[in-house]
Amino acid sequence: MRTLIENGWILTMDEDMQEYRKGHLVIEDDRIAYVGDVTVHEDIDTIIDADGAIVMPGMVNTHTHMGMIPYRSLGDDVPDRLRRFLFPLELECMNDSLAYLSSKYAALEMLLGGVTTCTDMYYFMDRVALACEETGIRALLGETIIQQETCDAMDANEGLQLAERFITTWKNSRLITPMIAPHATNTNDGNIFAQAMEIAMRHDTMLTTHVAEMDYEMAYFRDTYDMTPVEWLDSIHCLNEHILAAHCIQVNDNDLSLMKRRNVSVAHCPVSNMKAAKGIAPVRDMERYGIPVGFGSDGASSGNTLDLFVSMRTFALAQKNRYQDRALYPAKEIVRIATLGGAKALHLDHAIGSLEKGKKADIILVNCDSPSTFPLHDPYSTLVYGANAANVSDVFVDGVHVVQQRRSRIQLRDVREALEVEMHDFYEAAQRILTGL
Amino acid sequence: MRTLIENGWILTMDEDMQEYRKGHLVIEDDRIAYVGDVTVHEDIDTIIDADGAIVMPGMVNTHTHMGMIPYRSLGDDVPDRLRRFLFPLELECMNDSLAYLSSKYAALEMLLGGVTTCTDMYYFMDRVALACEETGIRALLGETIIQQETCDAMDANEGLQLAERFITTWKNSRLITPMIAPHATNTNDGNIFAQAMEIAMRHDTMLTTHVAEMDYEMAYFRDTYDMTPVEWLDSIHCLNEHILAAHCIQVNDNDLSLMKRRNVSVAHCPVSNMKAAKGIAPVRDMERYGIPVGFGSDGASSGNTLDLFVSMRTFALAQKNRYQDRALYPAKEIVRIATLGGAKALHLDHAIGSLEKGKKADIILVNCDSPSTFPLHDPYSTLVYGANAANVSDVFVDGVHVVQQRRSRIQLRDVREALEVEMHDFYEAAQRILTGL
Incomplete structure (x- = not known):
């Protein structure tokens, strides 16, 4: 299974802080098979167009x-x-x-x-x-x-x-x-x-x-x-x-x-x-x-x-x-x-933390379409000062596409509803303790 | 023209910090005509269901x-x-x-x-x-x-x-x-x-x-x-x-x-x-x-x-x-x-800054459907520590519904595209000045 992420501004976060302005990244199963600026289209099962997005390690x-x-x-x-x-x-x-x-x-x-x-x-x-x-x-x-x-x-x-x-x-x-x-x-x-x-x-x-x-x-x-x-x-x-x-x-x-x-x-x-x-x-x-x-x-x-x-x-x-x-x-x-x-x-840098060939495919796409992420002069500044969680559109962990276009595989709403029911007694106890302080 | 916003958690931000848990607010032209917990349905042109949202002054x-x-x-x-x-x-x-x-x-x-x-x-x-x-x-x-x-x-x-x-x-x-x-x-x-x-x-x-x-x-x-x-x-x-x-x-x-x-x-x-x-x-x-x-x-x-x-x-x-x-x-x-x-x-508190009858209808709805705005135990805490701009769904200024379901009347994208063209020379000059520092 090979997935190509193309046209994104890739921040590898490797030791040299290598970037690719319109980069290409190939995921093969759970690993990164390629990252760079050469077009790779052989044996690709899925193509994700990351135009306008930042592609970076999770x-x-x-x-x-x-x-x-x-x-x-x-x-x-x-x-x-x-x-x-x-x-x-x-x-x-x-x-x-x-x-x-x-x-x-x-x-x-x-x-x-x-x-x-x-x-x-x-x-x-x-x-x-x-x-x-x-x-x-x-x-x-x-x-x-x-x-x-x-x-x-x-x-x-x-x-x-x-x-x-x-x-x-x-x-x-x-x-x-x-x-x-x-x-x-x-x-x-x-x-x-x-x-x-x-x-x-x-x-x-x-x-x-x-x-x-x-x-x-x-x-x-x-x-x-x-x-x-x-x-x-x-x-x-x-x-x-x-x-x-x-x-x-x-x-x-x-x-x-x-x-x-x-x-x-x-x-x-x-x-x-x-x-x-x-x-x-x-x-x-x-x-x-x-x-x-x-x-x-x-x-x-x-x-x-x-x-x-x-x-x-x-x-x-x-x-x-x-x-x-x-x-x-x-x-x-x-x-x-x-x-x-x-x-x-965490002593996990042999496997994660940067986008490098052979590392685990833990990758995120940060979409820069919200008001405070424009202009995209400096992607690092945009990430630190302009973006927030809502800008994340796609997430891969271990090669699995767990968030697609801002939706997780398990719906947040379903978990929220179950949690809301489960925490009823909890909330009452919290109020009682707070009132007693 | 009368608009009713109902079922929201209304934070009036008036001097008494009055709140209405499932409140009702009526906008008449450019002013707030009613805010409270009584159901008002007479002569209403538009009804907005604010269930699950915080309703507060802009x-x-x-x-x-x-x-x-x-x-x-x-x-x-x-x-x-x-x-x-x-x-x-x-x-x-x-x-x-x-x-x-x-x-x-x-x-x-x-x-x-x-x-x-x-x-x-x-x-x-x-x-x-x-x-x-x-x-x-x-x-x-x-x-x-x-x-x-x-x-x-x-x-x-x-x-x-x-x-x-x-x-x-x-x-x-x-x-x-x-x-x-x-x-x-x-x-x-x-x-x-x-x-x-x-x-x-x-x-x-x-x-x-x-x-x-x-x-x-x-x-x-x-x-x-x-x-x-x-x-x-x-x-x-x-x-x-x-x-x-x-x-x-x-x-x-x-x-x-x-x-x-x-x-x-x-x-x-x-x-x-x-x-x-x-x-x-x-x-x-x-x-x-x-x-x-x-x-x-x-x-x-x-x-x-x-x-x-x-x-x-x-x-x-x-x-x-x-x-x-x-x-x-x-x-x-x-x-x-x-x-x-x-x-x-700004010396404008006679007209804006709180939701009170007679004040200008400058009102926002903050939707609490994002991950970090749950649970909604304390709406003020949610606003300060959990929410961000992307949670705002609806905005009224002077009674005009200028943002509806997260979309402004003038599309941000159109302004962005025009601005991008206009700032081309600007960006080149900026780079030149920065390089010279």
Whole structure:
């Protein structure tokens, strides 16, 4: 099966940032067979005319919680929202069917917005993985482990068991790459963390966790160990190349140096961090140290949209201001983070993140027919400052055409209706908890 | 002619923030005849079913330059971009037909994104006004006056003449409110500024100008007068209720106190300010002083999109971080700034900015059928964090249904094609200037 995408402005996002102004790209089964400016018409089954569109690698979302769609726009501004609102509501109301439908919805939201690979830590992960398989998104998924009762485990030990079982179940999947996800540095002790790392090393998976995100987390490590969370992870031998550290808002030069030496990756979530007034992570410095960084939308509870175009624009504005430098982060560099940067952070850049012969066919078409995407002088600037999820017209994951002319194979409306029914009790409980705050 | 909009979630944005969950609104000619929760079906010519949509006042864009669509995405990151790139290119290439087509495009971009009133300072203002009338957007427009040769005037004196002629020509227009627009505090001397203010006072118009935006502007006033730009305006008797001050990024407590005493309004442009690394204006403090503040997109050259949903989201993230307070600016307060706040800043709140009986029928329907606008728990949060321009389905200005089911009366595509032809030389000149930098 060979598909030709022709006449689009191809941004390969490879190491040389090669572009083809009226380019041609051939998909053969699940791989890219050709990308360049030569016309290829032999043995083509389907031709897609991408005239006027940008053709680029699918974006990589390095941090989200797909099960949290029902929480979107509830209690946005509640101080200490995680502990006072999200944890109690999750414990009371989250269940396997809600997690499944929410994840299915989130996967479609991401696909329709040009995200072809996502990274998720949540609960009921078999159901989350099923949602990803059914919708056709590539996903790195890990069961959350936390030292408290959760919606799917009595304690962290049960969480560890679920996590390892999940890894063994899904380790040979086409789209799913399993991993493990201890919740955060301050919600698990060193013993639990070390056990999670042992599982990650034994199965050679990534380990993702929230790091240096919260003021109270920073205070806890300072007061208890006279360390930063990053230093603490290193002290318990859990800082290594398996780690995908989400947030890292409060990291100093010593932390960054350690993270570089230990080959840690970062999932940077600009929208969710700023919405919670947690600050702006020093991404320019992370990149100067050579630390791989990708963008994360965070959950719909936190960032409210899974649209990585929003993350790109917010990132540009935030970093330029943080460092008071208008020339910092030209748009091209930001599109790189959203694609190849994310792939590197997930250790998947051998397969995805750029349009190169032999790589997986994870490809999106961004249609530039909306008001703010004209004139198309500079496609990178258009992507960062002018476009949004609604501009994505076509999406391929693993060679499968999962979004065609803005419609996903599984209709969003159907999932939405099912989710709306399922979340009735959830909404009532949310209102009750919010009223009590 | 009576139109009924029924079943929508009506956010009136009046002083009491009244809402109607399944509300009814009747438009009679150019006015709102009824808003409430009683079913009204007598003498209705047209019924619009707004089920699933948010019905709200059209948004107010308090600062833009409609003629600058061709500049979008050119030289985004060039330091000192205004003087090194924008001014030379404007002088060389801007002309009346380019300004007209660009303004027409910009007006459609705003209408399609739910902006029903805009504020513009540029050149060839008769042509800009014509573009607004033809597309059907309400507009406050002023000829730019600056002490250098421009694309439509040899010097500031000719600019003043053009400005006054523009006011007299358009003062009795249905949609256009003329004003005057000396460019900035540091690009006109006190004499020119005073003459512009004299014209504004004699014709009782607003006067808009860029204030406290640039580092070199701040340094100039400090070094030359030992004053801030706001203090300088006051010292030349030009700080009064006619002033709509754009940006005001670098204002101190004394400035704010002065601005409040003199009844000055502010056009806050969060996206353009941050994109140029100019900082985040202290809007919370402005509002604490009681200074009216509205949002501005700034020109497509600076903010890259005229989408005020982007301004709302960016504003939320920026202010919460500037003041390190997650609870600051709940979404409802931000929607207020985008509607009634903007109307107050323009002294038009007697006529627009909220849905109230007797006010002008400037109304938008925001359809919540896109992925990130579900669940619709809190419509304000959805508007600020989940929606974008593409969610706007219907727009009324002055009772005229100018956007119907996402299509404007004048087709965007037609204007785009004409503009594309017209801007050919412009693009070549832009490339030449950028290459020389």
